Amino acid sequence: MSIDCCPAGLTAPLDRAGAERLARLLKAVADPARLQLLSLLKASPGGEACVCDLTAPIGLSQPTISHHLKVLTEAGLVNREQRGTWVWYSIDGQRLAELSAVLA
Amino acid sequence: MSIDCCPAGLTAPLDRAGAERLARLLKAVADPARLQLLSLLKASPGGEACVCDLTAPIGLSQPTISHHLKVLTEAGLVNREQRGTWVWYSIDGQRLAELSAVLA
DNA sequence: CAAGTAGATTGACGTCTGTCGATACGAGTC
DNA sequence: GACTCGTATCGACAGACGTCAATCTACTTG
Secondary structure: OOOOOOOOOOOOOOOHHHHHHHHHHHHHHOOHHHHHHHHHHHHOHHHEEEHHHHHHHHOOOHHHHHHHHHHHHHOOOEEEEEEOOEEEEEEOHHHHHHHHHHHO | OOOOOOOOOOOOOOOHHHHHHHHHHHHHHOOHHHHHHHHHHHHOHHHEEEHHHHHHHHOOOHHHHHHHHHHHHHOOOEEEEEEOOEEEEEEOHHHHHHHHHHHO
16 A cells, blocks of 8 residues: 555554545545546546536536546546546546555 | 445446445545544454543544544444443444445 | 542534536637 | 637535533442
8 A cells, every 4th residue: 555644554553644644535535426426437438537428427517526526636536637628537546446455 | 345335336337325325434434533543443452442542542532532433333333332431442344344345 | 329430412613615606717610 | 819618716605524611421439
């Protein structure tokens, strides 16, 4: 696990700073809309999708979707790539796996 | 994985209801104090500890610790057992592993 | 039963967060 | 350059959340 908060996961007592770093990451995931976004990306071919394809299935306004994508991007769980007019987001599977490993 | 929200984890698109259930679980974990509590429990012999041993290392007031333990208990991540005057909390490692598996 | 102690509950407070409408920005197209 | 369309940012608002001091409850012991 190379996550930047807690080399030993939860198996060793966590200090406040490490706990806050890990909590920030988990908070990024702990939201229904963002979980739906991640699942949509993960289920998409190549693990990537255009924003235009992500807005409709979730049923939230476009600015809100944009906001959630930003949160995921800043957490490093998702990557952003502009292609002409459209923006494609792709899931960072390894980072998600690392996050998962911390809890295990 | 037997978590009650999303049989396929994130590999299939999540509907709103499943996403909300999973988010509730993740929110229970996505807090610095609760992560510290989990790590303390996990690092304790037998995965259990008395509340009296959990309060000091975290540096928050006793009611606040009690509140966080309640959140973890209601999420099913931790079990509560009264032994005379003291209350012992133990970590539910399997449930935590299941939660971890959803993200993987 | 009285006193002491461990833990839970209540009530209040400030802060953070998700959401939207309105608007701005940027890249293609005519 | 003007227009269009996809995406991001801004400002505002309601509701959720973490925290504490004060209080309450339950168990043990004298």
